[in-house]
């Protein structure tokens with residue numbers, strides 16, 4: 160990827176990369192922001208001494224851009240800033256500056272549909288102190304092509320999911336409402352699922368109820384009402400959006416425990432993530448959900464979800480050069 164901008168354009172330039180040092184094909188086509196500069200993805204690197212890397216001491220958020228518009232950016236920024244505060248981190252940038260950095264990453268990348276991540280790590284201390292209070296926190300962001308948990312075929316026929324025996328990290332250990340990189344439980348769930356011939360995983364909460372999967376929440380539909388786990392999960396913006404869509408469509412939706420038996424006996428199941436939106440599940444642990452086809456409520460929600468991406472009340476235009 161090479162971003163070239165003429166002088167009249169107000170966006171900062173992204174330097175060209177020396178091809179001798181980096182195999183750029185190994186990096187997605189995109190633009191990152193780090194240490195005050197915009198860089199091609201292949202150049203965006205952090206120190207191995209950053210606590211974000213050494214201790215997963217970081218929070219992040221992911222927002223997407225669809226047809227040149229950010230979807231629900233304010234909600235993502237709210238969640239990101241709340242996480243930073245709860246983790247006692249500080250950023251040198253305010254909310255407006257971060258919104259403009261995200262905009263610039265997308266604009267410089269040229270992508271009309273993008274996956275945009277903002278990250279704050281603990282960083283490291285200039286004296287290598289073990290005291291997290293001495294660390295200089297770091298902010299970085301990037302925009303790469305839009306990616307989805309489910310591919311086109313899976314979106315049409317529904318995902319095959321396995322419920323892993325793995326327990327989600329307890330909320331009393333790690334607050335799940337702060338978006339984090341403590342993913343060893345989720346990754347173990349994925350390997351469990353692959354071993355059982357499934358495409359992705361759901362893992363359980365500390366009480367044995369269904370919690371969530373690697374980067375997504377889950378909903379069940381039964382007798383026309385929706386339910387999503389309330390405990391031990393990241394409150395997803397797509398999950399929240401489903402509640403808002405249900406209000407528009409006159410459907411009832413609640414957050415409450417979902418047992419393994421209940422999810423298998425549901426009329427419809429779907430998962431939600433910024434990486435893919437609302438994605439149907441038609442098979443759990445090898446057994447079809449209802450008739451094994453994507454359900455009608457799921458379809459209606461998917462349609463309205465994508466329709467809302469053009470609505471100025473739900474989305475903001477990227478300022479391309």
Ligand SMILES: *Cc1c(COP(=O)(O)O)cnc(C)c1O
Pocket residue numbers: 221338339371372373374375376392393394395396397398431432433434
């Ligand atoms: C990001 C994430 C989700 C989904 O949240 P969205 O805001 O809808 O993308 C669900 N679970 C976990 C663990 C996550 O990290």
